[in-house]
């Protein structure tokens with residue numbers, strides 16, 4: 001297991017590795033790590049696939065899609081060979097394709113566990129999107145399957161490779177705002193189509209918290225560098241709204257950290273917000289937006305008088321940093337800084353948040 005201290009050190013090491021060049025093994029072979037993208041939807045096709053052009057150590061070699069015409073079109077556009085086109089029926093035959101090192105799972109959440117476990121059984125490393133799975137039990141199975149196969153498992157927490165977030169973490173650790181006291185974050189967007197998989201509990205595992213509130217939870221953990229010891233939550237959902245028959249809209253949760261820092265987070269499917277604020281006894285670190293694809297902004301000081309432009313992150317973009325980090329971990333046999341255990345930790349806390357909202361009481365978390 002990677003603990004928080006290891007993570008901070010690992011994050012620094014990831015940046016250092018990029019700044020000082022490649023690990024020796026990668027320099028020796030010069031071969032780029034091959035990725036198969038599973039799920040050509042908004043994120044897999046719209047965001048991840050176009051990022052390979054920004055990568056130094058990663059390349060796109062295969063696609064897994066239920067739509068053959070789409071797969072052929074995308075393959076032609078991105079130079080994926082015919083032998084790299086798969087569907088959900090012949091997915092397991094990726095084991096016979098040596099071009100594929102990593103499977104990147106960009107599917108609805110309820111499919112993450114199955115496609116991760118099958119990838120590991122086919123002898124492939126896995127990068128799986130967030131949230132890791134619909135339950136902590138599934139997360140544990142995913143970790144066990146990858147461990148059994150001797151393969152790496154990383155979760156798609158892109159903010160760990162994003163320059164503004166890394167600079168905010170660095171400044172919090174360096175004591176720029178003194179002793180940390182209070183963390184606040186609101187994350188939300190307006191959910192649309194009531195039939196989308198995100199609003200079906202069996203496919204999403206939950207509502208706004210699983211999908212977007214998880215960014216607030218993640219930020220609370222990486223900004224403070226601590227693990228919460230207890231949660232208290234309150235949910236507010238209009239169950240007559242056709243979008244929210246199965247999943248929550250608003251859920252507010254408080255996190256208690258061992259140092260005495262309090263985290264206060266709001267997750268929403270009915271308003272657009274993306275904000276992170278960390279207060280210390282000597283100042284504040286604020287990001288707004290904080291975890292967006294682009295346009296993030298950072299202020300450090302007493303208010304918003306001192307806007308910071310951070311040094312570049314580990315990759316040309318947060319996604320290139322993420323894809324190349326996995327590639328470098330494979331080449332140099334290191335654990336990813338956001339390994340499966342990190343995804344499991346979030347899902348365990350999310351389960352406690354849901355329990356707290358349901359039972360209207362404070363829930364303590366296992367150490």
Ligand code: NAD
Pocket residue numbers: 039040041042043044066105106107108109129130131156157158197211
């Ligand atoms: P999407 O609905 O746009 O795409 C899902 C893909 O899965 C589609 O290609 C769809 O055809 C395929 N699929 C296969 N079987 C399916 C089924 N039974 N039902 C529905 N779709 C099926 O979703 P998305 O926004 O691309 O999200 C995919 C994953 O990426 C999710 O885990 C999501 O949380 C994650 N995501 C992460 C970020 C990020 O910033 N890290 C952003 C968006 C989405």
